Amino acid sequence: MPEPVAVTDILSELDTYWNASNVTKPEIVEMNGAAGVTRIDLNRGDYVVGQPGSPTMEELPIGNWKYVNRTYGVSLMVYTRTSRQRLYDLMREVRKICHVRRHSMTNFQRLQFLNFNEEVTEQVNVWSGIVSLQVVNENVLAETT
Helix, strand or coil, X not given: CCCCCHHHHHHHHHHHHCCXXXXXXXXXXXXXXXXXXXXXXXXXXXXXXXEEEEEEEEEEEECCCCEEEEEEEEEEEEEECCCHHHHHHHHHHHHHHHHHCCCCCCCCCEEEEEEEEEECCCCCXXXXXXXXXXXXXXXXXXXXX
């Protein structure tokens, strides 16, 4: 079985379950570390850019190390030119999807919304923030072969 990629799976959940009647669906992009600057055009709409969190994956042994708990971190950068209210509405939709889909993902036992931090930079009329999420697999067999 291949190792799950948390950021890809979470962005797929957002893309599939986004309710545009709550807030207009943003462009959902995965940052892949390609050389060069990632360019987004906020004139086209809002953006949610996903990337692995820190730590990307953490494994904690249970008892005699036969089983482990695995936690995968994901950071979502949210950008809008509309308003601060729109930024918070975008964050709310992400949070809602996490709560509704918390036990519904295929590769993970649980999806958790951790926190949201609004960023204030030198940009004028651009609002941005970072949503921190994690997915968890608990009591899984530690591979030995």
